[in-house]
Amino acid sequence: MRLRQNTKWRFYVRPLKPAPNRKLMQPLKLIKRSVNRIAKVFLLLSVARILCLSFAIAILVGSFGIFISESGRLSYTVSLYLATSSICVTGLSPVLLSELQRSTQLIMMFLIQIGGLGIITFTVLIGVLVVRGLSRSTRLASFVYEATDAHFAKRMQDKKSEQHSGVILPGKNKTEAEAFYVRRMLLSLFNISLSIEAVGAGLLYFCMPETDRLPGTPSRFFLSVFTSVSAFNNAGFSIVDDLSFLAKDPLCLLIIQFLIVMGGIGFPVIIFIEKSILEIIQKFMKKIEAVTETFMMRRTVLLGEDPPTWYIFIITASVRLEERLELYRKELFGDANRMQMAIIVLGSLILIHIGGISILLIEYNNIETIGKMGFTEKLFNSFFLSVSSRTAGFNTFDVTEIRSATYVLLCALMFIGGGPQGAAGGIKITTFFILILYLKNVIRPQARVQAWGEDVSKNSVAISTRIYFLATISLVVFMFLITLANGNKYGIETIFFEVMSAFGTVGLSLGMTAYTNDLEKFLYIALMFMGRVGTFTLLIAFTGHSGLGDLGGKDDGLKIQVG
Numbered sequence: 001m002r003l004r005q006n007t008k009w010r011f012y013v014r015p016l017k018p019a020p021n022r023k024l025m026q027p028l029k030l031i032k033r034s035v036n037r038i039a040k041v042f043l044l045l046s047v048a049r050i051l052c053l054s055f056a057i058a059i060l061v062g063s064f065g066i067f068i069s070e071s072g073r074l075s076y077t078v079s080l081y082l083a084t085s086s087i088c089v090t091g092l093s094p095v096l097l098s099e100l101q102r103s104t105q106l107i108m109m110f111l112i113q114i115g116g117l118g119i120i121t122f123t124v125l126i127g128v129l130v131v132r133g134l135s136r137s138t139r140l141a142s143f144v145y146e147a148t149d150a151h152f153a154k155r156m157q158d159k160k161s162e163q164h165s166g167v168i169l170p171g172k173n174k175t176e177a178e179a180f181y182v183r184r185m186l187l188s189l190f191n192i193s194l195s196i197e198a199v200g201a202g203l204l205y206f207c208m209p210e211t212d213r214l215p216g217t218p219s220r221f222f223l224s225v226f227t228s229v230s231a232f233n234n235a236g237f238s239i240v241d242d243l244s245f246l247a248k249d250p251l252c253l254l255i256i257q258f259l260i261v262m263g264g265i266g267f268p269v270i271i272f273i274e275k276s277i278l279e280i281i282q283k284f285m286k287k288i289e290a291v292t293e294t295f296m297m298r299r300t301v302l303l304g305e306d307p308p309t310w311y312i313f314i315i316t317a318s319v320r321l322e323e324r325l326e327l328y329r330k331e332l333f334g335d336a337n338r339m340q341m342a343i344i345v346l347g348s349l350i351l352i353h354i355g356g357i358s359i360l361l362i363e364y365n366n367i368e369t370i371g372k373m374g375f376t377e378k379l380f381n382s383f384f385l386s387v388s389s390r391t392a393g394f395n396t397f398d399v400t401e402i403r404s405a406t407y408v409l410l411c412a413l414m415f416i417g418g419g420p421q422g423a424a425g426g427i428k429i430t431t432f433f434i435l436i437l438y439l440k441n442v443i444r445p446q447a448r449v450q451a452w453g454e455d456v457s458k459n460s461v462a463i464s465t466r467i468y469f470l471a472t473i474s475l476v477v478f479m480f481l482i483t484l485a486n487g488n489k490y491g492i493e494t495i496f497f498e499v500m501s502a503f504g505t506v507g508l509s510l511g512m513t514a515y516t517n518d519l520e521k522f523l524y525i526a527l528m529f530m531g532r533v534g535t536f537t538l539l540i541a542f543t544g545h546s547g548l549g550d551l552g553g554k555d556d557g558l559k560i561q562v563g
Contacts, residue, residue, distance in 0.1 A: 048540035052533055055115075059083050059529070062111045069104040077518050084525045086111035088532035089423050091236025091393035091507020092498075092524065094514050098241050102222075105239055109229050115532065116233025116263065116423040117193060185333045192270050193232065200228035200259045207252050209245065231259035234423035236393025236507030247373070247396040250380045257384055260392045261348065264418030268336035269344050278329040285322050289315065339451060340430065344419040347429040355386030355413055359406055368401035389413045391424040393507025400510050411497060414504035415471075425505030425531050427471050434464040463536065470535035475503055478527050485519045498524075503531040 045053065062083035067076050074082075078094055085092050086108045097105065205224035223239060230237045246252045262270060292315070296307050336344070360382035363369045370378045381396050388394040389410045402410070417426015434449070438461055441449045449456045479499050486495060494510045501508045502524050516524065530538060 046541070048537050051537055052541045055087060055529065055533055058111070058114060059087050062087060062107065065107045066104055069101055069107055077521050081521050081525055082108065083111060084528050085507075086235065086237070087115040088505050088528040089115045089233050089235040090425075090502060090505045090528045090531070091230075092502060092509060092513050092528070093237070094516065094521070096241050097237060097239045105222075105226065108237065109226055112229055112233050112235045112237065113193075116229075116235065117189060184331050188271055188274075188332050189267055192267065192274065196259065196262055197225075197228045197232050200232060200255060201225045203255050204228055204252060207249070207255065209249055209252075227256065228259060231256045231392060231394070232263040232423070234260060234263050234391040234393075234418070234425075234505070236388070238394065243394050243396050247381055248377055250376065253380050253384045253396070256394065257387045260387050260394075261352075264391045264422055264424040265344050265348060266336070266419035266422035266424070268421050269341055269419055270422075271332055271335040272341050275329050275332050275335055278325050282322055282325055282329075285318060289318055339454060343433050343451070344429050347433055348418070351390060351413060351416065351429070352383065352386050355389065355409060356383035358409055359383075359385055362403055362405045362409075366401065366403060369397045385410075386413070389506060389508060390416065391418045391426065391504070391506060393501070395508060399508055407493065407497065410508065411500045414500045414506045414508070417504055425503070427467055431464045431467050434460055435468055438465070466539075467534070467536050470539060471503070474527075474530060474535050475499060478503070478523060482520055482523050485517065485523060489515070499527065502527045505531045 059080070060083075063076065063080040066082050067074065067079035070079070074095065081092075081094060084090075089112060097108070100108075201224045204227055205221060208220065208224065226237075226239050227243075229235075243256070246256075292311075296311055300307060356379075360370075360378060363371070363382065364378065365371050370381050373381065384394070384396060390413045415426055416432050417428055418424025420428045420430055433451075434456060437449050437451055437456065449461050479496060482499060483492065483495055490512050494512050497508070497510050498512050500506075505528060513524075
């Protein structure tokens with residue numbers, strides 16, 4: 001008798017699983033709940049508050065890393081000071097970096113890289129961790145738009161712009177398209193930073209002279225990498241305490257100046273320059289292809305020969321490379337417009353030359369600074385200090401011996417700073433330029449403030465004036481507080497220079513930093529944080545609004561936000 005197989009009911013014996021360890025699962029559940037709560041809090045915060053909170057968290061984490069790395073050799077106050085100075089790319093330090101552990105130097109280099117990438121990039125990275133993916137958060141994309149003033153949403157709404165750009169939006173909805181633009185902008189920032197730093201480190205490695213402070217190849221390699229990262233991010237830190245050993249090496253000074261300028265003009269301008277260079281390369285390649293094709297066609301007609309194989313291979317590779325460059329250029333986002341490009345580049349050149357020539361003339365016969373150098377060395381060191389004083393803080397001679405006129409000049413350069421959306425500090429060149437135009441408009445009244453015949457929006461003028469007055473008030477308040485905490489150990493000139501250096505995230509010092517007490521250190525920590533995040537951003541974070549309505553006017557696209 002054959003048994004009928006029951007296809008309806010089947011029984012499976014499941015393998016026994018070990019019971020979960022409840023003691024181990026409870027901490028994991030607690031961590032998961034904490035992360036979810038933090039994520040909800042982040043999503044409810046405004047852009048300005050997320051910016052401030054992100055930098056504060058990075059500083060706290062970095063301070064614990066430095067404190068643990070030094071195994072108690074540094075107090076936590078000093079560790080917090082170093083972490084703040086690294087994240088805010090300032091360069092002020094109460095201790096010599098050459099005496100720190102290699103692990104501490106690596107931590108500081110990592111913090112410098114995070115701080116130098118800018119407020120926008122760091123905020124987006126924090127947001128990615130919080131919301132678990134760019135494509136799931138439209139609010140995150142709006143963070144980037146408001147911080148960068150890039151107006152990607154307007155670009156996406158403009159069908160003509162979308163058609164002319166040649167870039168097909170990958171998503172079916174607006175959120176996915178916004179995520180695509182944000183990822184492209186982040187990729188551009190990382191590519192630019194790492195590429196320039198790698199090139200700078202390689203050039204410095206082969207150009208740096210042999211000195212007693214460079215005992216071996218590993219130290220030389222690490223010094224090159226650290227100096228390149230510190231220079232591009234405008235930090236001003238050096239693991240050999242200063243760059244006096246490069247005072248007679250013009251080539252190394254030029255390399256470091258190039259890194260400082262590229263990091264200080266801001267990422268929108270760098271992206272604009274990159275797109276312009278790619279466009280020039282494409283035009284050059286097209287001309288070469290046209291000339292080559294004409295030559296080969298004439299040869300074919302006259303001699304009756306087919307084009308050689310190598311010619312077909314080169315032309316095919318050239319066309320493919322040209323198509324790739326065209327696609328890459330169109331996918332670069334966050335670039336500056338031509339007005340901002342002109343203001344920052346022209347303003348930087350003017351400030352560099354005014355500072356360099358003035359320092360050369362003032363310090364020419366000062367034997368304590370550049371008086372003993374030859375003319376070429378005097379010229380290069382003067383321009384190096386002019387470039388460095390606006391944002392970086394490197395020095396090749398003793399800054400404590402400069403004359404009073406140079407002291408005033410350096411304070412002015414530190415206050416102005418560099419370009420927005422980069423590693424530079426200060427009130428920014430665009431803010432200073434708009435203030436000059438506004439004063440000109442007061443002297444010669446016009447209906448609108450204009451730059452090269454083009455109207456400047458009222459919002460830009462209003463924000464510029466607020467940034468200037470907030471910066472001035474902040475400097476006066478911190479000058480008063482630090483003078484009280486100092487106890488008359490240093491003169492008002494030294495304190496003013498140190499305060500200006502900390503607020504401008506420069507890092508030049510007249511020797512006061514190493515002898516500050518804990519109260520002064522906390523005041524400088526707050527000042528460096530304010531200088532990096534920006535007084536206007538802090539005002540919005542505390543009050544919840546900027547005090548600016550829709551003032552109307554033409555949108556000039558000038559990015560005057562700090563960061």
